[in-house]
Amino acid sequence: MVTVDPWHALADPTRRKVFARVARGPCSVTEIARDLPVSRPAVSQHLRVLLDAQLVDVQQRGRERLYQPRLSGLEVLRRDLESYWSQTLSTFKEVAEQSYEPDTSPTEGASR
């Protein structure tokens, strides 16, 4: 089993549309391909990547394969994004404090 970075998985616009459709509710490959300007095999290949990124799950249903969204992959993205967000906020805070105390950095007063 190959593991795929969920960031990479959602980077492609077409693949993001595929995932968005699956997230909205369980659906089959043909059903997804009908709404997209790409072939059915292309959708299959995108779903394979989403599977490897733990973003979707499959379930055989007669002769259909029903795809459903999965939380595991999203949790990774959530954690990373939350980290970026909080670090960005505290960086903002630090920069703001430094502009009030120019003594802290001895890099000469070229801050403006």
Next chain:
Amino acid sequence: MVTVDPWHALADPTRRKVFARVARGPCSVTEIARDLPVSRPAVSQHLRVLLDAQLVDVQQRGRERLYQPRLSGLEVLRRDLESYWSQTLSTFKEVAEQSYEPDTSPTEGASR
């Protein structure tokens, strides 16, 4: 000015490391390149993409260029991710309800 999809911007592992470093606090190109196994121009090119994705900002500082994180790009990601998350949760709910009421779907009792 070229606009870049923030999803695409954070898809590359190296670029994500560059952004993670900038998020942690303002820094220069050379400083980032010192901690990564790629050349300085490579870092410059990554920062260009992050700039176009509204994920970072620059500020000339003497002969250095100080990069800082920016919220705009992250907000897009946050909004998308939040949408995926909530839709995935409600899809889970729907699926759970359907398994208790097999009458709803006339696709014959092949659910197990």
Next chain:
DNA sequence: ACAACACGTAAGTTACTACTTACGCGTTCA
């Protein structure tokens, strides 16, 4: 049993992307 359906995968092509080295421009400091 056979046609139709739903799907995955192999094979091939084209476009893009991440990287390198080489170069040029502005800034700092002796």
Next chain:
DNA sequence: TGAACGCGTAAGTAGTAACTTACGTGTTGT
């Protein structure tokens, strides 16, 4: 004023990724 620094960008290259068509497999219904 000239050497060193910090950086962006151009040019070239190797690897990857997204797509297509063609084909094979399992399931449904007559």
